[in-house]
Amino acid sequence: MKNITPEEVRKKVEGNETINIVDVREPEEVEEGKIPGAKHIPLGSLDERKDELDKDTEYVMVCRSGGRSGKATAFLEENGYNVINMDGGMLAWEGSVDK
Template identity: 50%
Template sequence: MKTMTTDELINLLDANEDLNIIDVREDHEVENGMIPGAVHIPLGSIPEEAPNLDKSKEYILVCKGGVRSANAAEYLEAQGFEVVNLEGGMMSYDGELEFK
C-alpha cells in the first residue's frame, strides 16, 4: 500500500492538484473539520460505497491517526482501486480545514 505524509499532501493541495480524498472518520469527528475537497465516507460505509467510486482515479484515504484509513485502503486495493494512505491522519495534518 502506498502512503503519503501530511507535508506531501499539503504541497499537492497548495499546488491545486486534482485530488480525490476520502475521509473515513465518523460523523462526530468530521464536525471538527476536514481536509478541503475531501469526501466523507465513514469506514463502515466503504463496502457499500465502493461501487460508486471510479477505478481510474487514485484515492487518498484519511482518518484520525492512519489506522482506519489503512484498513479502508486495504479493502479498496483488494477491489482493484489505486489508493494512498495518509500517514498519521488528521492528528498529523496541520493544513487548512473545511467545515461542512
C-alpha cells in the same frame, strides 16, 4: 500499501493539484474539520458505497491517526482501486480544514 505524508498532501491541496481525498472518519469527527475537498465516506459504509469511487482514479485515504484509513486502503486495494494511505491521519495534518 502505498503511503503519502500529510505534508505531501498539503502541498498538493495548496498547489491546487488534482487530488482525490476520501475521509473515512465518523460524521462527528468530520464536523471538527476535514481537508478541503475531501469526500466523506465513513469506514463502516465503505463496502456499500465503494461504487461511488472510480477504479481508474487515485484516492488518498484519511482518518484520525492512519489506522482506519489503512484498513480502508487495504480493502479498496483488494477490490481493484488505486489508493494511498495518508500517514498519521488528521492528527498529523497541519493544513487548513473545512468545517
